[in-house]
Amino acid sequence: MGRIDKGLQTFRGRALIEWVIERLQPQVAELLINANQNQQRYSAYGYSVISDLVPDYAGPLAGLHSALASASHDLVLTVPCDSPFLPENLVQRMHTALQEAAADVAVAWTGEQAHPVFCLVRRALRPHLDRFLQQGGRKIDAWYADQNVVPVAFDDQQDAFANFNTLAELNAAQQNN
Numbered sequence: 001m002g003r004i005d006k007g008l009q010t011f012r013g014r015a016l017i018e019w020v021i022e023r024l025q026p027q028v029a030e031l032l033i034n035a036n037q038n039q040q041r042y043s044a045y046g047y048s049v050i051s052d053l054v055p056d057y058a059g060p061l062a063g064l065h066s067a068l069a070s071a072s073h074d075l076v077l078t079v080p081c082d083s084p085f086l087p088e089n090l091v092q093r094m095h096t097a098l099q100e101a102a103a104d105v106a107v108a109w110t111g112e113q114a115h116p117v118f119c120l121v122r123r124a125l126r127p128h129l130d131r132f133l134q135q136g137g138r139k140i141d142a143w144y145a146d147q148n149v150v151p152v153a154f155d156d157q158q159d160a161f162a163n164f165n166t167l168a169e170l171n172a173a174q175q176n177n
Helices: 016-027 039-043 060-070 090-101 123-134 140-144 155-161 167-175
Strands: 032-034 048-050 075-078 105-110 113-122 149-153
Touching: 016 090, 032 060, 039 048, 048 060, 060 075, 060 113, 060 123, 060 140, 075 090, 090 105, 090 113, 090 149, 105 155, 113 123, 113 140, 123 140
Parallel strands: 032 048, 105 149
Antiparallel strands: 075 113, 105 113
C-alpha cells in the first residue's frame, strides 16, 4: 500500500488493527503493536507500541526483532496487521506444534504455501537475529533457513491468512460482504 499505514485502513467499518486485536487478545498474555508511524493513534488501543530498532525499514524481521527485544515472555507470536480473519486457535496450534517438535520457530502453512510472518518464535533467538540483521539480512525465509522451524498446517482455515496488499484488494474485500 505504499506509505499508507495498513493497520489504520478501514475494513467493514473498523480499522484493520482492531480486527487483529480482537482475534489475538484472548489468545495471548501480552500484546505489542509494532508501528513506525502513527504511534499515538496505535497507543490509543491500550497496548504497548514498539518501533523498529533497525533503521531504514528492514521489513517484517525488524518488527520481529523489536518484539523479541520488548516482550516479557519466552515466546513471541507475530502476525501482520492486514489479516483480519486470524484463527481463533492460532496460538494454541502454533504452541502445540512448537513444543511437540522441540522447535524454535513455528510457521503457519496452508497447502503448499508458507505464511512466514505468521510465526511463533523463541525469544532466545534474538542474538542470532541481531547478527543476521547486522550483516544486512532482510529476508525472513533466509533467516528461517538457519533455525529449527516446524510448519503448522492450517488447511482447515485457509482463508484465515488472507491479507490486503493494495487498496484495490481491500476495497474489493469490502464489496464481498
